[in-house]
Structures are given as C-alpha cells and as structure tokens.
Amino acid sequence: MTAEPLGQHRRTPAGIRLRDRITNWGLPLLGIVAIIALWWLATVVFSIEKYLLPSPVDVIYAFAGQAGFLMEQSWVTLVETVQGFVLSIVVGVPIAVLIASSRLIERTINPLLLMVNAVPKIAIAPILVVWMGFGQLPKVVMVFLLCFFPIVISTAAGLRSTPAELVELVHSLNASKVQAFFKVRFPYALAQVFVGLKVAISLAVIGAVIAEFVGADAGLGFVIVQSGASADTPLAFAAMTLLGLISIVLFYGLAALEKRLLPWAEEHR
Amino acid sequence: MIQLKHVSQVFNGRQGRVHALENINLEVERNEFVTLVGRSGCGKSTMLRMVAGLLQPTSGTITVAGEPVTKPRRDVSFMFQRPALLPWRTVLENVLLPVEILRLEKAPHLRRAHELLELVGLTGFEKRLPHELSGGMQQRVSLCRSLIQNPNVLLMDEPFSALDALTREELSVELQRIRMEQATTIIFVTHSIEEAVLLADRVVVLSARPGRLRKVVPVDIPRPRTLGHNAHADRVTEVSAELHELLMPAPMGDIA
Ligand SMILES: Nc1ncnc2c1ncn2[C@@H]1O[C@H](COP(=O)(O)OP(=O)(O)OP(=O)(O)O)[C@@H](O)[C@H]1O
Numbered sequence: 001m002t003a004e005p006l007g008q009h010r011r012t013p014a015g016i017r018l019r020d021r022i023t024n025w026g027l028p029l030l031g032i033v034a035i036i037a038l039w040w041l042a043t044v045v046f047s048i049e050k051y052l053l054p055s056p057v058d059v060i061y062a063f064a065g066q067a068g069f070l071m072e073q074s075w076v077t078l079v080e081t082v083q084g085f086v087l088s089i090v091v092g093v094p095i096a097v098l099i100a101s102s103r104l105i106e107r108t109i110n111p112l113l114l115m116v117n118a119v120p121k122i123a124i125a126p127i128l129v130v131w132m133g134f135g136q137l138p139k140v141v142m143v144f145l146l147c148f149f150p151i152v153i154s155t156a157a158g159l160r161s162t163p164a165e166l167v168e169l170v171h172s173l174n175a176s177k178v179q180a181f182f183k184v185r186f187p188y189a190l191a192q193v194f195v196g197l198k199v200a201i202s203l204a205v206i207g208a209v210i211a212e213f214v215g216a217d218a219g220l221g222f223v224i225v226q227s228g229a230s231a232d233t234p235l236a237f238a239a240m241t242l243l244g245l246i247s248i249v250l251f252y253g254l255a256a257l258e259k260r261l262l263p264w265a266e267e268h269r
Numbered sequence: 270m271i272q273l274k275h276v277s278q279v280f281n282g283r284q285g286r287v288h289a290l291e292n293i294n295l296e297v298e299r300n301e302f303v304t305l306v307g308r309s310g311c312g313k314s315t316m317l318r319m320v321a322g323l324l325q326p327t328s329g330t331i332t333v334a335g336e337p338v339t340k341p342r343r344d345v346s347f348m349f350q351r352p353a354l355l356p357w358r359t360v361l362e363n364v365l366l367p368v369e370i371l372r373l374e375k376a377p378h379l380r381r382a383h384e385l386l387e388l389v390g391l392t393g394f395e396k397r398l399p400h401e402l403s404g405g406m407q408q409r410v411s412l413c414r415s416l417i418q419n420p421n422v423l424l425m426d427e428p429f430s431a432l433d434a435l436t437r438e439e440l441s442v443e444l445q446r447i448r449m450e451q452a453t454t455i456i457f458v459t460h461s462i463e464e465a466v467l468l469a470d471r472v473v474v475l476s477a478r479p480g481r482l483r484k485v486v487p488v489d490i491p492r493p494r495t496l497g498h499n500a501h502a503d504r505v506t507e508v509s510a511e512l513h514e515l516l517m518p519a520p521m522g523d524i525a
C-alpha cells in the first residue's frame with residue numbers, strides 16, 4: 001500500500017508569503033496612515049484651534065518635548081495593566097476549572113460572578129482609591145475586575161466543549177479525572193481560553209486608565225487628566241496615542257503567542 | 270474470549286423507554302473476527318459499548334476472558350467511527366496516548382508505534398499534526414493507537430464508514446494483515462455487507478428494534494480475502510446475498 005503523496009502546504013512560494021505579509025501588516029498600516037492623513041487634512045482645511053483638536057504634527061511635537069517623561073508614564077501604566085491581567089488569569093482559570101467541574105459549584109458561583117461583574121467599574125474606582133490609596137494597587141485591582149470575567153467565562157466554556165468522541169476515548173482508556181483534564185480537556189480548552197484573553201487584554205488598558213483618572217500620581221491616565229486641566233490637548237493626544245499603542249502591542253503579542261502555542265487551532269478559525 | 274449471556278439494554282430516554290437490545294446470547298472465540306451488522310438504530314454501538322465497559326447492561330452478564338466487565342479493561346481497546354485524534358499532538362504522540370494513560374513502558378512501545386505506523390504506510394508522517402492529514406490517514410493513525418497497547422480484544426464501531434470506497438477496502442486489507450501479524454479478537458460493526466463478508470469469520474445479524482440476535486452466518490472463505498477477482502467470488506456472492514435478504518425487509522409480493 002502506498003500513502004497519499006506528501007501534503008504540500010508547508011511549501012509556501014515567496015509570492016504567497018509576500019501577499020500574506022501585505023494583508024497581515026500592510027492593510028492595517030494603510031488604515032492607520034489614511035486616518036492620520038484625514039485628521040491632518042481636517043485640522044488644516046478647517047484651521048481648528050490646537051487646544052480643540054491638535055494636528056498630528058502638534059502631537060508629535062508634544063511627544064518629542066517630553067519623550068522621557070511620557071515613556072516613564074507609559075511604563076507605569078503598562079506594568080499595572082500586565083500585573084492585573086496576569087492576576088486575573090491566575091485567579092480566573094482555577095475558578096473556571098471549578099465551575100466546569102460540577103454543576104453544583106457552577107450554580108453556586110455563577111450568580112455571584114454575575115453580580116460582581118454587573119457593578120459599574122467606574123463607580124468602584126473612587127472606592128478602591130479610598131480603600132487602597134493612590135499607589136499601584138487599586139489600578140491592578142481595577143484591571144483585574146475588568147479582565148476576570150471574560151477569562152472565567154471563556155475558560156469554563158472551553159473546558160465544557162470537549163468533543164464527545166474525545167470524552168469517549170478517555171473513558172475507554174479508563175483514564176483518571178486528572179489525566180483526562182491535563183491530557184485532553186485543558187489543552188482542548190486553550191483555544192477558547194485565548195478568545196477570553198484577547199477580550200480581556202483589550203479591557204485591561206481601559207481598566208488601568210479608569211483607575212488612574214480617579215486618583216493617581218503617575219501613569220498615562222494621570223497625564224491625560226493633568227493636560228486636560230492645563231488645556232494642553234496635544235499632550236493628552238500624545239498620551240492617548242501611547243495608550244493605543246500599548247493596547248495594540250499587547251493584543252498582537254497575545255495573538256502571536258496563540259499562534260505559537262496552538263498552531264492546530266488555526267484550522268478551526 | 271467474549272461472552273454475552275441474556276444481555277438486554279433499556280434506555281430511559283426523553284420519549285420513554287427504548288428497548289435497544291433484548292436477550293442477546295453470543296460467544297466470541299479467542300482470535301475470532303466477528304462482524305456485527307443490522308439496520309441503523311438496532312443497538313450495534315450499544316452492544317459494543319457494553320462489551321467495552323463504557324455502559325452497563327440493564328440485565329444479563331458480559332464477560333471478557335472469563336471476568337465480568339464492570340469498567341473498561343486495559344486489554345480491550347476501542348476504535349471509533351471518527352478518528353478522535355488530539356489536534357495538538359503529532360501522529361506519533363497520538364499513537365502513544367494509551368501508553369501514557371495506561372502507564373506502560375516507553376521504549377518498547379515507541380518501537381511498536383513506529384512498526385505500526387509503517388504497517389499502515391505512515392512512515393515519514395510521525396511529526397505531522399492531524400489536521401495536516403487526509404481523513405483516511407487520520408483513521409489509520411486511530412487504528413495504530415487502538416493497537417499500541419497490544420490488546421487482546423479490539424472493538425471497532427464502523428471504523429471505516431466515513432471513508433471513500435477505495436480507502437476503505439485498502440484499510441480492510443491492512444486490518445487483515447495486521448491481524449495475521451498480531452492475533453486479536455475483533456468485533457467489528459459495519460453497515461456494509463461487503464465489508465462484513467470480507468473480514469469476518471462469522472457475521473452476526475441483529476434484527477431491528479428491539480435488537481435481537483437474528484442469525485449468525487459463518488464465512489468459510491480462505492484468507493487473505495480481497496474484493497477484487499478471486500477464486501472464491503461465487504462463495505462471497507452467496508454469503509452476501511444471504512446477508513442482504515436477512516437485512517432487507519421481506520418484499521411485499523413478487524414484482525415479476
Ligand atoms: N444514551 C442513550 N439514551 C437513550 N437512547 C439511546 C442511547 N443510546 C442509544 N439509544 C437508542 O438505542 C438504540 C440503539 O442505538 P445504537 O446507537 O446502539 O444503534 P446502532 O445500531 O449503533 O445504530 P447506527 O447503525 O445508526 O450506528 C437507538 O434507538 C437509540 O436511539
């Protein structure tokens with residue numbers, strides 16, 4: 001018997017690779033460039049005041065003027081974001097495992113989770129400051145509160161979505177619950193976990209900024225509040241641009257990690 | 270090797286009770302190849318799952334190697350209709366899954382895995398992921414996985430039914446060859462009369478709901494058998510015709 005000829009999809013001609021590159025990187029870049037160009041055009045054509053809407057050039061000047069300071073503040077916000085995000089994974093995944101392991105636990109915990117999630121986060125922010133002061137802690141907690149829910153929900157859903165045939169396979173091998181979990185159910189859930197992580201990371205930066213708005217002495221949110229008070233709109237825009245960059249970098253970092261860890265999951269997308 | 274005594278299975282479904290199987294008595298010899306045919310829904314999968322220990326009979330007893338079956342045994346392996354491969358594991362890692370779960374010795378089974386993969390023509394594909402393989406190749410991997418623990422009993426639930434006719438025949442021939450090399454008792458569920466005759470020492474025919482044992486047809490055709498031209502074509506046709514009559518509902522009258 002002869003097997004089918006070798007699958008040939010590993011061979012990617014340079015042409016196709018180039019086209020992939022362009023669609024992966026070129027198109028998003030083109031979108032950004034177009035928006036900036038429009039923005040610039042608008043400020044020039046309608047000669048809008050700088051403190052209302054600064055042009056891209058003003059923003060770049062604002063950034064260049066205080067580059068060191070802005071990078072420091074970016075770092076503060078980035079660290080808060082990542083800490084809160086990691087915390088929500090460390091806490092959220094085990095809770096999801098508990099929820100997926102028994103209907104009883106799920107029924108007990110779910111209403112609680114929903115309640116906590118239903119509380120408007122902006123409303124808690126000042127209370128967190130009262131409780132924890134102006135340091136990093138309330139920011140990390142705020143990020144955690146925003147990220148936690150999507151991570152728990154997606155992980156639990158993933159753990160429950162093991163295909164029937166794999167469940168049957170595990171049973172037929174008389175595998176223990178622990179073996180079934182680590183060899184089949186958890187790896188299978190990972191694709192879903194990443195869906196939750198991507199949602200969460202987009203919320204994480206927002207969480208950090210909300211907390212900084214309410215009470216902080218550092219971070220990009222703090223910079224925005226300060227520049228708003230002194231009508232330094234170009235600086236506020238520079239800070240917002242940096243926030244956007246942080247968000248994008250974190251999101252694509254996560255996507256790249258997913259691609260590395262779960263090359264097989266791409267088929268299902 | 271396998272014994273079913275007065276085995277019945279009743280499901281309590283949402284639509285009331287379903288008598289899936291009623292009073293099945295069957296004995297399968299060591300190293301015998303039995304195929305199980307019957308109309309859809311007559312309880313073939315149910316019977317196999319009971320022998321595998323995945324499901325307890327409502328009444329009656331099942332023994333494998335003289336011991337009553339209460340849970341899945343390590344010397345019994347199950348092959349499903351779908352490949353059921355783990356998408357993040359390579360071909361080789363998938364084949365070795367039972368070795369890890371049953372905590373068998375690594376080195377000899379690794380060698381065995383390579384042998385089995387060679388036997389089904391998958392040498393060179395060990396590092397591939399399942400989604401990079403065709404359906405037929407995936408099912409070959411699944412076959413290797415069900416053989417890696419060197420089972421005494423192999424239960425196969427329509428393992429080739431999702432494949433095209435040629436691949437299916439190819440795999441049937443491979444299965445016979447593997448069985449010559451490694452003696453195994455096999456119960457094989459199929460919808461295909463051809464496949465049943467090609468593979469079986471005996472064909473067990475189940476009647477439709479509730480599933481009862483209709484008839485056991487011995488197939489005394491020398492091996493190896495193929496579906497192409499051979500010296501026993503007449504005998505194959507004869508047995509196939511008999512099975513066909515057993516499975517089709519009786520005609521309402523002579524048409525001619
Ligand atoms: N878990 C279950 N709960 C309720 N009814 C069931 C269950 N499993 C099977 N049945 C019923 O038992 C009968 C036999 O099912 P089974 O899957 O064994 O049939 P089968 O012969 O394998 O059919 P097919 O050839 O289509 O695979 C069917 O009527 C089915 O609806």
Ligand SMILES: [Mg+2]
Pocket residue numbers: 313314315426
């Ligand atoms: Mg079936």
